[in-house]
Amino acid sequence: MDLNTVRDVRDARSHEPWRPGDAWLGGGTYLFSEPQPRLRRLVDLSRMGWEPVTHHHDGSVEFAATCTIAQLSRHGRRSRVRAAPLFEQCCRAFLASFKIWNMATVGGNLCNALPAGPMISLTAALDGECLLQAQDGSLRRVRVADFVLGTGRKDLGEGELLRSVTLPARALASRTAFRQASLYGLGRSAALVIGVLDEQDGSLAVTVTAATVRPFRLWFPLPPDRSGLQSALEAAIGDADWFDDIHGLPAWRRHMALRLAEEVRRELTTDGAR
Structure with a gap:
């Protein structure tokens, strides 16, 4: 256009x-x-020359805001970290052609702050941290789960730039489980839930996106049982937090999010029969 x-x-x-x-x-x-x-x-960022993917000595991985979905997908397929499958799963959650994959960026998806943004799902679930740069050059960091404030709203000041997103080594070494629901095949995500199990301390993080106006990442020091997970989700996500558009009514999104959350809990825990 x-x-x-x-x-x-x-x-x-x-x-x-x-x-x-x-x-x-x-x-x-x-x-x-x-x-x-x-x-x-x-203001065109395409010539900034930022490296799409940077591996740090502590095992964390930094993705430039200008990293395209195609570049992220290639990284995920080559990576040997435990959470690597999640990259391709979230890339495939895009309602987009290969042409869009080669142009759309990680930073753009986050800054649009749309509920169905799969880069929000990926980076929030893996406890990602945004690096923001103001017009005066000053930098600040904010967790992805706190960066997206609501539908189309994000924690960005006037002229402030999302420079990159960093995923910590510990999250990348964790086991993950992915579930997505849409009203129709290849449709926009209406509910997307990701579970991340830290095998170092046994903690579990469950992140709900697409069904809600912003990402909700719940962390449990030990995996809860079914009722504990449902109670925690219902306490954290209020009635006004469920998204409402032509891709799904709030009541249906809530039902699917709770169902998918239980599925990822069962997949990631040895006591899934509870």
């Missing part, structure tokens, strides 16, 4: 002052999908 209100596109390396009507341009798959009447200038 043509953005007929945009008058200029500048290279992000030029460091010009931020002004009203500016927007960061990563892959552009969302920006060019619908009218953006408030925009006057795009």
Whole structure:
């Protein structure tokens, strides 16, 4: 789609002052999908030269905001960490063609802050941390689970940039379980639940996305039984937190999220018969 209100596109390396009507341009798959009447200038990040995937000495892995879904998928298929299958599972949760895969970025998916964003699901479940950069160059970090505040809302100041997302080594070494539900085949995710079992201390994290307006990541020092998990989810997720659109009513999303959460609990625990 043509953005007929945009008058200029500048290279992000030029460091010009931020002004009203500016927007960061990563892959552009969302920006060019619908009218953006408030925009006057795009600040293009494509020439920043950020390495898509960086492996750190402590075992953590950092993904640049400009890392594409195709690059993330290739990383997941080559990786030998225990949680590697989760990367491809979340990439496949996109309602997108291969052309979109080669343009859409990890950072763009997070910053759109849509409930069905599978990069939100992936990075929140693995306890990811966002690196944010302000216009003055100052940096701050915030957990992905706290970065997305609601549908289309995120913890970003005016002109602030999501630079990267880092996944800790401990989460990458954990066992994972993935469940997704849609109203129809190859449809947009209406409920997506990921379980992460830390085999070092036996703790379990269950993350609910797509069914809710923001990610909910519940951590248990020891895996709960069925009723304990359901009670914790119902206490954490209020009635207003269940998402409502043409892809699923809140009551159905709630039912599916609780059902899928129990499935991942059973898959990851040895006492799943409880």
